Amino acid sequence: MRKPKRDETEKTIEDCRTVGRICLMLVSVFVIWGLVYMPYRPGTPMPLPEHLSWMEAQRDMRRYILPENGSQALMPRNACNGSVFVVVLVCSSVPNFDARQAIRDTWAQDAAKLNNMRVFFLLGKSSNESLNNAVYNESQKFSDIIQEDFLDTYNNLTLKSVMLLKWVNQNCANAQYIMKTDDDMFVHLPNLFRLLKVKGRKWLLLGCLIRGAVPVKDWNSKWYVPEVVYPGRVYPPYLSGTGYVMSRESASVLYRTALNTAFFYLEDIFITGICASRAGLKAVNNEGFKFYKRKKQYLCV
Ligand SMILES: *[C@@H]1O[C@H](CO)[C@@H](O)[C@H](O)[C@H]1NC(C)=O
Ligand SMILES: *[C@@H]1O[C@H](CO)[C@@H](O)[C@H](O)[C@H]1NC(C)=O
Ligand SMILES: *[C@@H]1O[C@H](CO)[C@@H](O)[C@H](O)[C@H]1NC(C)=O
Numbered sequence: 001m002r003k004p005k006r007d008e009t010e011k012t013i014e015d016c017r018t019v020g021r022i023c024l025m026l027v028s029v030f031v032i033w034g035l036v037y038m039p040y041r042p043g044t045p046m047p048l049p050e051h052l053s054w055m056e057a058q059r060d061m062r063r064y065i066l067p068e069n070g071s072q073a074l075m076p077r078n079a080c081n082g083s084v085f086v087v088v089l090v091c092s093s094v095p096n097f098d099a100r101q102a103i104r105d106t107w108a109q110d111a112a113k114l115n116n117m118r119v120f121f122l123l124g125k126s127s128n129e130s131l132n133n134a135v136y137n138e139s140q141k142f143s144d145i146i147q148e149d150f151l152d153t154y155n156n157l158t159l160k161s162v163m164l165l166k167w168v169n170q171n172c173a174n175a176q177y178i179m180k181t182d183d184d185m186f187v188h189l190p191n192l193f194r195l196l197k198v199k200g201r202k203w204l205l206l207g208c209l210i211r212g213a214v215p216v217k218d219w220n221s222k223w224y225v226p227e228v229v230y231p232g233r234v235y236p237p238y239l240s241g242t243g244y245v246m247s248r249e250s251a252s253v254l255y256r257t258a259l260n261t262a263f264f265y266l267e268d269i270f271i272t273g274i275c276a277s278r279a280g281l282k283a284v285n286n287e288g289f290k291f292y293k294r295k296k297q298y299l300c301v
């Protein structure tokens with residue numbers, strides 16, 4: 001009857017060995033993980049290479065946005081007089097004369113057929129004065145150009161979007177909804193109109209929602225983001241910058257939040273992800289805002 005005791009002891013010893021092995025394995029896993037992870041831990045950021053130093057230098061939004069002062073070089077007079085249901089702001093850049101004309105000749109024409117819809121182009125400044133002069137001529141002719149006084153470069157797209165919010169707050173605060181899009185996009189204005197009549201609400205922030213995107217750690221990538229600039233491991237859910245819509249209330253709170261948020265150069269993540277989550281706004285997905293990219297993780301939910 002008492003015989004199995006020895007077996008039990010052996011079994012216990014065997015159990016202890018197994019536990020020991022598991023412990024050893026766990027410890028090694030932690031050590032290896034620690035060795036790999038430590039150099040990239042937030043708080044011990046790696047120094048930035050010279051050509052990327054602007055990412056760190058240019059972090060104070062107010063210095064560029066000048067919230068107390070006007071910053072427009074060009075602006076249509078009475079852009080938002082009367083009542084405005086939706087103002088569509090197309091982010092364009094100085095040399096894209098043809099893209100702007102294509103939009104004027106196609107989808108923007110529907111604005112005149114719908115009630116209280118307006119379309120304007122938003123540009124920065126070129127370092128080439130003859131191009132700026134051509135934009136001046138274009139604005140005289142079509143009266144649909146807003147040109148802000150900052151250098152128009154890819155890395156300054158965030159500045160353009162915050163300038164957009166500034167312009168809306170200062171010059172188009174009566175618009176009920178604001179859409180941000182780019183000059184290589186097609187917007188079906190009648191559908192947008194119908195959508196907002198149904199889905200419109202006070203704290204709207206609507207577009208193509210992207211969840212679980214992670215900062216790119218490859219120095220050669222166009223989307224490279226160093227630790228010092230974004231220490232988090234995952235971006236907050238955000239709307240693709242190809243096109244999103246917000247209410248005037250959302251635009252106002254996003255503008256105030258953006259002024260007090262460190263500059264981050266990916267425009268859509270900055271506005272609809274970082275600033276929106278700080279402001280307590282929830283970005284919502286809508287099937288109507290579609291675009292395609294090769295990498296699965298960048299598709300909308
Ligand atoms: C705003 O404009 C005023 C008057 O032109 C000027 O005195 C002031 O320095 C400007 N403020 C900033 C921050 O540029
Ligand atoms: C703004 O108001 C003026 C004067 O009432 C009018 O002539 C002009 O067409 C209006 N502009 C727009 C964009 O509706
Ligand atoms: C400015 O742009 C014009 C028109 O594209 C071009 O012909 C000219 O060479 C440019 N000037 C400079 C200094 O880049």
Ligand SMILES: *[C@@H]1O[C@H](CO)[C@@H](O)[C@H](O)[C@H]1NC(C)=O
Nearest residue numbers: 130131132133134135136137
């Ligand atoms: C702008 O328009 C003026 C007057 O029509 C013209 O003389 C000038 O050449 C134009 N400039 C550009 C850069 O198109």
Ligand SMILES: *[C@@H]1O[C@H](CO)[C@@H](O)[C@H](O)[C@H]1NC(C)=O
Nearest residue numbers: 054064149150151153155156
């Ligand atoms: C962004 O614009 C500002 C103001 O014009 C300029 O000083 C800065 O060099 C630009 N930054 C980049 C990365 O182009």
